[in-house]
Amino acid sequence: MKRSRFPYIVTGAVLVFFYLPILILVVDSFNASRFGGAWRGFSFKWYVRLFHEPAIWTAARNTLFIALFVTFVSLILGTTSALALHRFAKTRLQRFHYTLIYTPLVVPEILMGISLLMAFVAAGVRLGMLTIVLAHVTFCISYVALVVLGRLQDFDFTIIEAARDLGASSWMATRRVLIPMLAPGLAAAGLIAFTLSVDDFVITFFVAGPGATTLPIRVYSMIKHGATPLINALSTLLLALTFTTVFVSQRLSKSVALEGGQ
Amino acid sequence: MKIRTFLRFALGISVVVAGLLAASCGGGSKAPAVLHIYTWSDYVKPELITRFETENNCKVVIDTFDSNEAMYAKLKAGASGYDVITPTSYMVSLMQSQGMLLPLNHDLLPNISHVDPEYLAIALDKTMAYSVPYMLTNTGIAYLKSKVANFEPTWAMFDRSDLKGRMVMLNDMRETIGAALKFLGYSLNSTNPDELSKAKDVVLRWKANLAKFENEQYKTGIASGEFLLVHGYSGDILQVQAENADIAFAMPREGGVISCDDLVIAKSSKEAKLAHAYINFMQDPNVAAENSEFIQYLCPNRDAYPLLNESIRGNAGIFLAPEIKAKCEILADLGEKNALYVKVWDEIKAGK
Numbered sequence: 001m002k003r004s005r006f007p008y009i010v011t012g013a014v015l016v017f018f019y020l021p022i023l024i025l026v027v028d029s030f031n032a033s034r035f036g037g038a039w040r041g042f043s044f045k046w047y048v049r050l051f052h053e054p055a056i057w058t059a060a061r062n063t064l065f066i067a068l069f070v071t072f073v074s075l076i077l078g079t080t081s082a083l084a085l086h087r088f089a090k091t092r093l094q095r096f097h098y099t100l101i102y103t104p105l106v107v108p109e110i111l112m113g114i115s116l117l118m119a120f121v122a123a124g125v126r127l128g129m130l131t132i133v134l135a136h137v138t139f140c141i142s143y144v145a146l147v148v149l150g151r152l153q154d155f156d157f158t159i160i161e162a163a164r165d166l167g168a169s170s171w172m173a174t175r176r177v178l179i180p181m182l183a184p185g186l187a188a189a190g191l192i193a194f195t196l197s198v199d200d201f202v203i204t205f206f207v208a209g210p211g212a213t214t215l216p217i218r219v220y221s222m223i224k225h226g227a228t229p230l231i232n233a234l235s236t237l238l239l240a241l242t243f244t245t246v247f248v249s250q251r252l253s254k255s256v257a258l259e260g261g262q
Numbered sequence: 263m264k265i266r267t268f269l270r271f272a273l274g275i276s277v278v279v280a281g282l283l284a285a286s287c288g289g290g291s292k293a294p295a296v297l298h299i300y301t302w303s304d305y306v307k308p309e310l311i312t313r314f315e316t317e318n319n320c321k322v323v324i325d326t327f328d329s330n331e332a333m334y335a336k337l338k339a340g341a342s343g344y345d346v347i348t349p350t351s352y353m354v355s356l357m358q359s360q361g362m363l364l365p366l367n368h369d370l371l372p373n374i375s376h377v378d379p380e381y382l383a384i385a386l387d388k389t390m391a392y393s394v395p396y397m398l399t400n401t402g403i404a405y406l407k408s409k410v411a412n413f414e415p416t417w418a419m420f421d422r423s424d425l426k427g428r429m430v431m432l433n434d435m436r437e438t439i440g441a442a443l444k445f446l447g448y449s450l451n452s453t454n455p456d457e458l459s460k461a462k463d464v465v466l467r468w469k470a471n472l473a474k475f476e477n478e479q480y481k482t483g484i485a486s487g488e489f490l491l492v493h494g495y496s497g498d499i500l501q502v503q504a505e506n507a508d509i510a511f512a513m514p515r516e517g518g519v520i521s522c523d524d525l526v527i528a529k530s531s532k533e534a535k536l537a538h539a540y541i542n543f544m545q546d547p548n549v550a551a552e553n554s555e556f557i558q559y560l561c562p563n564r565d566a567y568p569l570l571n572e573s574i575r576g577n578a579g580i581f582l583a584p585e586i587k588a589k590c591e592i593l594a595d596l597g598e599k600n601a602l603y604v605k606v607w608d609e610i611k612a613g614k
Contacts, residue, residue, distance in 0.1 A: 033485070033505055034501065034502075034504075034505060035481050035482040035485040035486070035502060035505065038485060038486040038487075040505070055303075055324065114335070114339055117336065117339045117340065117341060118339050118340060121339065121340030121341065121342075122340075126343070127341055127342075127343060205327075205332060205336065206335075206336055206339070206341070208325070209341070209343050210298040210300075210323060210325055210343040210344055211296075211298065211323045211325065212325075213325045213326060217325075217326065217327075217328075218303065218326060220328040221302060221303040221326035221327055221328040222303045222304065222326075223328065223478075
């Protein structure tokens with residue numbers, strides 16, 4: 001029986017659809033022309049100019065700071081929230097809690113941005129990095145909680161009981177058994193939180209204060225007045241960073257899997 | 263094992279970052295005054311900011327927005343902390359009507375005597391009570407000199423069927439309907455339904471010759487020769503001209519849109535005096551000329567004009583002749599009457 005070609009064609013089309021725009025962006029970042037329409041020779045000039053744009057680097061630094069901090073805080077809050085949701089799933093309080101966790105996923109971003117801004121203004125909080133972190137944590141908790149909750153669903157809690165039987169304190173069992181078992185889920189959740197934080201424009205735009213411009217805000221405003229090839233060059237650098245990170249983390253998890261198999 | 267090391271590492275980094283974050287939030291002893299500017303990106307020459315900082319012993323922090331509407335929504339919801347803002351004129355009127363702006367103290371702005379009176383005659387805030395004009399851009403026609411025969415500076419170019427499919431107009435209802443209104447000799451802020459209906463017929467006629475209505479890609483399109491004639495902003499075209507010398511820009515003789523971004527001070531500003539000093543600094547003729555040459559927009563400062571280089575001064579599409587300038591208009595905020603334009607624009611988009 002001959003296999004259908006159809007799945008290959010669909011896969012190919014999807015891959016092209018996903019990666020061709022990125023490829024064009026990378027190629028254009030080396031285009032000497034400011035306008036992507038015509039190829040005017042290979043050049044590193046956008047990269048050189050990028051390194052002379054302090055505003056972009058300040059924005060990149062802000063973004064990275066915020067993302068790391070958000071990842072850390074939302075991992076702790078999201079994981080504890082998932083533990084509570086799993087452990088007491090049947091109670092009415094936890095069902096309500098689940099709804100609360102779920103809501104930020106379905107609330108439109110623009111609504112969340114403007115309502116957070118109004119809340120901060122009403123509470124008299126000075127807008128700045130702190131308000132961005134709070135806003136990002138607000139929606140990142142949900143993603144972390146749901147990812148970790150998924151992991152907990154196939155978690156066999158009898159091994160925790162076994163650990164306790166063998167004399168581990170509650171803290172010891174958490175640290176030595178629960179957290180290592182959850183680690184892949186935590187890593188995935190952390191990556192999602194990090195990505196969402198780096199990526200977010202709408203909510204960030206509203207809650208950002210003076211002096212707290214992040215990379216997405218900067219990039220959006222550059223589309224009107226700035227040079228777009230600079231954005232291409234910056235995106236290419238970010239892509240390189242992302243691919244390296246993914247590659248390293250895959251290698252890491254592979255070696256963990258091997259260790260586990262031995 | 264390695265995952266745990268990784269987690270421990272991540273934890274360490276996060277703690278450090280948390281410390282830095284706390285420090286950056288809580289910091290700020292008796293440092294020099296800080297002026298917060300909220301503006302479009304790359305909209306001022308960086309060296310001028312450095313000079314202003316040295317002269318006034320202060321620090322300038324620039325944050326950027328990407329649209330007037332987003333900026334307005336944010337400030338309207340209560341965001342504060344910005345001193346000087348650069349909205350487009352129609353947005354200045356709206357913000358002023360909402361009481362969001364500080365009236366300007368002209369005693370602190372001696373340099374506004376340099377502002378071009380010809381521009382002020384068509385400005386929305388003619389007395390500069392709340393705003394001082396910062397940068398102008400005109401909407402006109404750009405074309406490829408070698409490909410478009412018998413070019414004439416008129417909106418009637420969009421009737422030329424020999425250029426069919428190679429022309430683009432802006433996907434902006436006020437700009438494009440405005441061009442048709444000007445072509446017919448009406449005001450581009452017209453709210454007369456008859457005039458708008460006639461303008462609709464004109465745009466529909468033009469539409470048959472257009473490749474599309476578009477706001478961004480037209481720059482790439484004319485640079486690469488895909489389009490031969492486009493309706494566009496002078497600021498954009500100047501950038502493209504730097505790459506393709508075959509491109510020329512002209513202001514139609516019927517007149518068109520001049521847009522202006524203005525310098526205003528937010529009502530909530532805590533550094534009003536420094537904000538005035540900044541506006542005054544930007545209107546110093548030498549500074550205005552240097553800034554214009556760098557960002558490639560025209561600062562309407564009469565005494566800066568002679569200092570500008572030839573590429574700006576000699577460009578009839580940027581540096582308008584007085585008789586054309588007199589026919590140009592600023593887009594005014596029409597409030598509820600905007601609905602008239604939305605309706606006409608919908609009909610144009612839907613029409614064949």
